[in-house]
Amino acid sequence: MKAHEIYNAIDPALVTQMLDWFREHDKNVYRSALSSLAQSRKLRLVFVQKKPLVDQYAWILKTLKSKQSDTIGEHLLQVWLMAGNQEMLANFCDAMEIEHDGKGSVTGDLPESMDSAALDNAVDQLVGDFDPKLVTLYLQVFNLQRPGGWDALSKKLEEDERLVLA
Structure with missing residues (x-):
């Protein structure tokens, strides 16, 4: 699944x-993403910034659903998961015996x-300790880290009924 496909399937x-x-926690990343997304739509940043927060979020999600926003969308997911969900990531790496920091x-x-x-x-363990939608999101993004993903992980994401984005 590409980033725009994740945003199309994800629970808003x-x-x-x-x-x-x-x-x-990181207003600079938020502003930078907003600016990049506005530029990709040929809009002035101030146009988006003047919207109420709820409308900004809806506009951001709508824009991230576009294939042309894949790079920005994947970057946002990676930064959020790496900075805001470290315990879950560390638990996964430990369980899979993947070297990490x-x-x-x-x-x-x-x-x-x-x-x-x-992997099972x-x-x-992750589904027992964290929101299954967040776990699914992380596993989808992790699977993007290798061209074509991992067969076992792709199969798990397709077949495990607990692993849904919405």
């Missing part, structure tokens, strides 16, 4: 949660393949 409440996090940022090479049994256990 999760996008609101992400945008709220940026406005509270203690905060879920991979320090070694990404695995060539994933063991299905280990990791997903069971």
Whole structure:
């Protein structure tokens, strides 16, 4: 799944949660994303900034659903997950025996393949500890880190009824 496909499938409440996090913890990323998205639509930033917050969020989500916003959309997801959801990322890396910095940022090479049994256990643990929609989002974004993703992870995302974005 590409970033724009994720945004087309995602629960809008999760996008609101992400945008709220940026406005509270990293306003520069929020402003930069807003500016980049406005430029991609050939709009002046002030046009978007004058909208009420609810309308800004709706406009951002609508724009992120576009294929041309894939790079910006993927970057936003990665930054939010890496900075705002470190415990979940670290738990996944630990369960999958992937080297990381203690905060879920991979320090070694990404695995060539994933063991299905280990993946099942990791997903069971994550779904038990975190919002399943957030877990699904993370796994979808993680699967983007390798061209074509991982077969076991792609299959898990397709078949596990707990792993839905909306």
